[in-house]
Amino acid sequence: MTIETVKDYLRVDGDDDDGLISLIMETAKEYIVSAVGEYDEEDKTANLLFCAIVQNMYDNRELMQSDIQQRKRIEYTFGSIILQLQLKKALKVDV
Numbered sequence: 001m002t003i004e005t006v007k008d009y010l011r012v013d014g015d016d017d018d019g020l021i022s023l024i025m026e027t028a029k030e031y032i033v034s035a036v037g038e039y040d041e042e043d044k045t046a047n048l049l050f051c052a053i054v055q056n057m058y059d060n061r062e063l064m065q066s067d068i069q070q071r072k073r074i075e076y077t078f079g080s081i082i083l084q085l086q087l088k089k090a091l092k093v094d095v
Helices: 003-010 018-036 044-059 065-094
Strands: none
Touching: 003 018, 003 044, 018 044, 018 065, 044 065
């Protein structure tokens, strides 16, 4: 996934936040690898999760305490997608 693709997803113009976005992209990839065991860049579901994690980290750099419910909803969604990716990986290994 390129930074240009991620910036399109985030709807970010300009290069001011490129360093931050690159760092968040690395972190998102590590997040997926830690949760699933791999990050298959050919998997559209994994790429969508990657972009969603980057967006969540980028948009919520300074969360307020009142945003706890929204964060829990996002974490539940990520958890569901991660479970799906874990199952896909397990099925690939078993085949």
